[in-house]
Amino acid sequence: MTGLASAIRPFRAIGDFFAMSLDTFVLMFKPPFAWREFLAQSWFVARVSIVPTLMLTIPFTVLIVFTLNILLIEFGAADFSGTGAATAAVTQVGPVVTVLVIAGAGATAMCADLGARSIREELDAMRVLGINPLHSLVVPRVLAATCVSTALVSVVSIVGLAGSFFFSVFVQHVTPGAFAGGLTLLTGSSDVILGLVKGALFGMSAALIACYKGMSVGGGAQGVGNAVNETVVYSFMALFVINIIATAIFYVGPK
Amino acid sequence: MSAKTVAVQRFPRLHRATEQSFKSWNRIGSQMAFYVNTLGDVRFAIANYKSEMLRLVAGMSLGVGALAVIGGTVVIVGFLTLSTGAIIAVQGYNQLSGIGVEALTGFLAAYVNVRITAPATAGIALAATIGAGATAQLGAMRISEEIDALEAMAIRSVAYLASTRVAAGVLVVIPLYCIAVLMTFVAARVSTTAIYGQATGVYDHYFTTFLNPTDLLWSFMTATVLAVVIMLMHTYYGYTATGGPAGVGEAVGRAVRASLIVSAFTVLVISLAVYGQSGNFNLSG
Numbered sequence: 001m002t003g004l005a006s007a008i009r010p011f012r013a014i015g016d017f018f019a020m021s022l023d024t025f026v027l028m029f030k031p032p033f034a035w036r037e038f039l040a041q042s043w044f045v046a047r048v049s050i051v052p053t054l055m056l057t058i059p060f061t062v063l064i065v066f067t068l069n070i071l072l073i074e075f076g077a078a079d080f081s082g083t084g085a086a087t088a089a090v091t092q093v094g095p096v097v098t099v100l101v102i103a104g105a106g107a108t109a110m111c112a113d114l115g116a117r118s119i120r121e122e123l124d125a126m127r128v129l130g131i132n133p134l135h136s137l138v139v140p141r142v143l144a145a146t147c148v149s150t151a152l153v154s155v156v157s158i159v160g161l162a163g164s165f166f167f168s169v170f171v172q173h174v175t176p177g178a179f180a181g182g183l184t185l186l187t188g189s190s191d192v193i194l195g196l197v198k199g200a201l202f203g204m205s206a207a208l209i210a211c212y213k214g215m216s217v218g219g220g221a222q223g224v225g226n227a228v229n230e231t232v233v234y235s236f237m238a239l240f241v242i243n244i245i246a247t248a249i250f251y252v253g254p255k
Numbered sequence: 256m257s258a259k260t261v262a263v264q265r266f267p268r269l270h271r272a273t274e275q276s277f278k279s280w281n282r283i284g285s286q287m288a289f290y291v292n293t294l295g296d297v298r299f300a301i302a303n304y305k306s307e308m309l310r311l312v313a314g315m316s317l318g319v320g321a322l323a324v325i326g327g328t329v330v331i332v333g334f335l336t337l338s339t340g341a342i343i344a345v346q347g348y349n350q351l352s353g354i355g356v357e358a359l360t361g362f363l364a365a366y367v368n369v370r371i372t373a374p375a376t377a378g379i380a381l382a383a384t385i386g387a388g389a390t391a392q393l394g395a396m397r398i399s400e401e402i403d404a405l406e407a408m409a410i411r412s413v414a415y416l417a418s419t420r421v422a423a424g425v426l427v428v429i430p431l432y433c434i435a436v437l438m439t440f441v442a443a444r445v446s447t448t449a450i451y452g453q454a455t456g457v458y459d460h461y462f463t464t465f466l467n468p469t470d471l472l473w474s475f476m477t478a479t480v481l482a483v484v485i486m487l488m489h490t491y492y493g494y495t496a497t498g499g500p501a502g503v504g505e506a507v508g509r510a511v512r513a514s515l516i517v518s519a520f521t522v523l524v525i526s527l528a529v530y531g532q533s534g535n536f537n538l539s540g
Binding site for chain 1: 334338375394501508516523
């Protein structure tokens with residue numbers, strides 16, 4: 001009997017997660033909306049993720065631009081390094097760095113916060129007072145993470161483009177005009193929109209995973225630590241899957 | 256004494272700001288000291304704590320708790336690298352066919368996967384799985400005063416807890432990285448040939464022509480360095496966790512943030528140092 005119970009536990013967890021997500025979506029449209037919590041959470045997520053965003057974007061774009069430029073210089077097509085940089089920054093580095101930051105910085109902080117609250121039985125106290133924690137805590141967090149990660153995609157793209165411009169022009173001696181001219185050759189507004197949509201999806205799913213793990217914490221300090229660890233792993237996995245599906249749909253769709 | 260008290264009372268904000276900056280300066284110093292101690296004790300740990308090392312290697316490769324249910328670190332690393340390999344193929348094939356040279360997708364897979372994608376993704380996966388797990392374990396031990404108990408029993412806690420984890424991380428990363436690299440190759444090949452319908456001969460020709468064994472060795476070295484750096488940072492944050500259960504969660508989050516940043520810079524520095532300005536690469540060759 002216990003063997004059966006432990007065998008179906010993962011399925012139960014998946015079911016619980018989807019039930020919580022559905023509840024969250026339904027409660028999103030139910031007044032009153034927790035504006036104060038939404039603003040506080042947006043500020044919180046933005047504050048923990050802005051420095052990691054900058055610190056991750058710069059090395060990744062420099063790395064990719066450096067590798068691509070070696071290739072392009074070998075072809076004798078260094079003038080197209082702007083094209084490569086735009087493709088890399090907008091379509092690859094943008095979403096991937098946003099994934100890393102949202103899952104590694106935003107979701108972990110969110111899960112640690114909610115996990116601490118469930119350990120201290122604050123969530124139970126809220127339920128006793130007749131306040132639904134999903135409505136007052138999870139909904140604003142999910143919406144805040146969605147908004148902030150959409151904004152992060154644009155920050156990542158701009159910082160990535162600026163970083164690759166400086167690196168290409170001043171280190172690898174690419175002509176600045178050719179760099180700027182090549183930017184829009186392969187990357188159009190539809191790629192930018194794809195990036196923003198991906199950002200919104202990432203933020204939403206990472207926040208849902210973090211809230212689920214944070215609210216179902218058990219077992220003291222080790223439990224909170226494990227919950228944060230699982231949040232990172234699951235949100236990385238979910239976000240990589242979303243990234244590849246969104247990319248594939250985008251490229252299959254218009255044709 | 257009295258002059259200092261007067262100054263502190265007269266300028267409380269200035270006093271607090273200087274205290275803060277001194278504290279962060281001291282924190283960097285103690286972090287550095289911890290790393291040096293940990294690395295210095297690795298030999299001692301391997302010689303004296305063999306059974307603990309073995310237990311950690313088993314726990315790290317298969318994972319603990321709920322992560323073991325989905326297959327542990329091996330499956331997670333394999334899955335993440337599989338999806339990045341696939342995305343390189345999807346993106347590369349589409350962008351290259353935009354300029355009419357989609358035949359070069361195999362070349363892209365051999366070049367980008369080995370040099371950037373596989374080490375970076377493996378580093379991320381290591382930080383998320385074994386790194387964050389180590390922080391959670393050590394943090395919980397610190398909070399429940401188990402580390403103090405070790406010290407009271409005259410066991411060298413840094414060697415027993417941190418050095419063993421760093422050594423075990425390096426041992427685990429070698430087979431894990433083999434899986435990671437293979438997964439990126441398999442994913443790129445399958446998605447290019449099976450999904451986009453490129454001829455397998457074309458793909459294999461460009462792939463094997465541009466797969467450079469020296470690059471693969473450097474890529475392995477990058478992964479090993481990443482494992483050492485990540486395990487050092489994560490054990491530090493766990494070892495110095497404070498503030499109850501919430502503090503452990505925060506320590507895990509801070510450790511993940513810090514190690515992601517440091518591993519990105521590590522990959523960058525190593526690839527700039529190894530491949531240099533010329534790229535150590537001949538398209539015609």
